[in-house]
Amino acid sequence: MNKRVILPALLLPAIVGSGIVTAPTAHAAAQCTLTAPKEVHVWHQYTKVNLRASGACSYGEGLASWDAYHPTQGIEGMAFFDGSSTDIYDFYDWDDFGTYTWRPAGAWSDWDDSAFGGLGGYHELTQNTPRTTFRLGSKVTMSTSRSRSRVTLRVSATRWSPTASRIVKYSGINGSIQYRTSSKAAWKTLKSFRTSKSGGYSLTYTSSKSRHYRTVLRGTGTVWAATSGTSTR
Known part of the structure; x- marks a missing residue:
């Protein structure tokens, strides 16, 4: 996802469509997991960082977002998955170095026909909080x-x-x-x-x-x- 294009988590349900997003329930124990590298060695002006999501957020109409949070500069970018399992985070050698925390910003499952007694809806998912450290090689x-x-x-x-x-x-x-x-x-x-x-x-x-x-x-x-x-x- 392009840097500094920040999507508020509250907008995610609206992007999914007009379906209902459930409040946290026992079903929310299902998790959407972000896999990010622990270390990035910067050897070029631009470094492509491959990210992967797994779980019910990563296919169909599933959605998930994480904010890339720097300890002193705050949110510097995001990871966003729209029914897909892969995303790219763009890091440039003029960006801030250090350890970024991928903070959960919302995740929802694919449409579930059985939700709400058969009315259908989306299930909110839990998310992990990985970290990535960027330094010069x-x-x-x-x-x-x-x-x-x-x-x-x-x-x-x-x-x-x-x-x-x-x-x-x-x-x-x-x-x-x-x-x-x-x-x-x-x-x-x-x-x-x-x-x-x-x-x-x-x-x-x-x-x-x-x-x-x-x-x-x-x-x-x-x-x-x-x-x-x-x-x-």
């Missing part, structure tokens, strides 16, 4: 080399930049180079660091034994954390 890679007992580890970090509208070197982010002695051992920190202006960091140290290495970048309120692949030297 980040990536870290690590190359390794060994010369006898000297091991060199080189880190390169990147992220998406809304200002530049492209992937840029990720400078000034804290991270750590970690190691472990076997695939079943716990990871230990070898060196904590902060990336340079070019998004890099390099470490050379002495180790006669073979070890597994990886790099972990710290996450922030607007950028996801990242972990490199594992290299053995």
Whole structure:
């Protein structure tokens, strides 16, 4: 659903038609469920977020709506299902990052001929309240080399930049180079660091034994954390 096109929940019954919408009853225990991604990693100016509804709201004349609620900015958009099970939420890299709560705004079932003693009507449904966190994507890679007992580890970090509208070197982010002695051992920190202006960091140290290495970048309120692949030297 297009952003910031807000449909009051009170209008939903009218959109369905002239049929009667029931007040909450035992039948309302039936639920309309929204399935939304828990995490969205933003790597482009525009990100398509696929949403899915299930239950009696998602077919026939069923209807359902959820408001996309930001914790500080309020309602930023909505998810709307009109007899369908899929919707698309449009997220742009100039939108507000953070954790959105999908707040129920009303859901009704397909027409039920047996409602009201055979008069027919729509049943109001309960709804869930999922959450989705939007942050910029980040990536870290690590190359390794060994010369006898000297091991060199080189880190390169990147992220998406809304200002530049492209992937840029990720400078000034804290991270750590970690190691472990076997695939079943716990990871230990070898060196904590902060990336340079070019998004890099390099470490050379002495180790006669073979070890597994990886790099972990710290996450922030607007950028996801990242972990490199594992290299053995």
